[in-house]
Amino acid sequence: MTKFSAGTVAWAIDPTDAHDERPVIILSHEKRPFSSVECTVMCLGTGAKNYDHYSPELEDDYLSGVSFTNTTYLMPWALYTIPPGAIQTGKASGELTEKGERFVKKALISLFSV
Template identity: 85%
Template sequence: MSKYPAGTVAWAFDPTDAHDERPVIILSHENRPFSSVECTVMCLGTGAKNYDHYAPELENECLSGISFASTTYLMPWALYTIPPGAIQTGKARGELTEKGERLVKKALITLFSV
């Protein structure tokens, strides 16, 4: 089984059950306990701008090796622990650039803001 480094952008079976699949950012997998059965992801979405929460756009310069046809947003409130087998190996995969990593970190920090 492959272990994915933090910052990997991949497709997974949708942990929110809103769709069959959705893109996710892997936040923690290779360097965590129980990595054979779980990894932590942040969901991405195309309609997240419509919510009353901070949902920054994941611009193309935030990504390397993957791009999306539609405008895609981070969903920092949608953090899930999923089995590594839920990550689809036959689909496109990429990684966050340094700018993308900063954007994800900022989005996670907003969860602690008042």
């Protein structure tokens, strides 16, 4: 079984059930307990700017090895634990750059802000 590093950007079966599949950022897999059955991800979306929640744009310089055709946004409130088998290993994937990692961390911290 492939274990994904934190910061991997990949496609997965959509845990929100809004689509068949969705891009996600792996937040925790290889260094977590029960990694054979659990992987924590943050969902990405193209319509998230329309929500009443903080959803910053994921710019190209935050990514390495993958890019998106449409403007894509972080959905920091959409955190899910999914089975590793839900990650589509046959599709394009990449990783966050160092700048991208800082960006995602700030988005996660925003969940604790008033």
